[in-house]
Amino acid sequence: GAGSRACLLLAGDGPLLGEMKALAASLGLGERVRFAGHVGDMKPLYSASDACVCPSESEASSYMILEALASGLPVIATDRGGNGELVNEGSGNGLLVGYGDAPALRDAMLALCGDSELRLGMGERAMRSVEERFSLDLMLDRTFAAYS
Numbered sequence: 001g002a003g004s005r006a007c008l009l010l011a012g013d014g015p016l017l018g019e020m021k022a023l024a025a026s027l028g029l030g031e032r033v034r035f036a037g038h039v040g041d042m043k044p045l046y047s048a049s050d051a052c053v054c055p056s057e058s059e060a061s062s063y064m065i066l067e068a069l070a071s072g073l074p075v076i077a078t079d080r081g082g083n084g085e086l087v088n089e090g091s092g093n094g095l096l097v098g099y100g101d102a103p104a105l106r107d108a109m110l111a112l113c114g115d116s117e118l119r120l121g122m123g124e125r126a127m128r129s130v131e132e133r134f135s136l137d138l139m140l141d142r143t144f145a146a147y148s
Helices: 017-026 043-047 063-070 102-114 116-134 136-146
Strands: 008-011 033-037 052-054 075-078 094-097
Touching: 017 033, 043 063, 052 063, 063 075, 063 116, 075 102, 094 102, 102 116
Parallel strands: 008 033, 052 075, 075 094
Antiparallel strands: none
């Protein structure tokens, strides 16, 4: 299937790490699910990835999502906090799913795994969306306008 060669790399060392490792092992996914633990600099992971998944419960304005988009990765994110302002249909740079909707998250991941044209197109739009909304010149203009 679409995800038959996919590998999931999980970065972080939160309280569920042990449970996640045990679950992956019990499902026989030891080779397909890798645990990076705490990662200080995510850029090498972005360059080695095809997409970024941010299934967080709460996000104000995620720097992780911005970094992933700026790295040219399509992002799958939950519809929490400011995620919808960064990832949405209008920008075409990723997929937004409901928080806690595991089937929708799975389907979004499989969609990107199975359609390289979709994934690459979203990746190109990801970089463009960050450049258009967060370029240094634009941010300086907005700052100066706010204080004028």
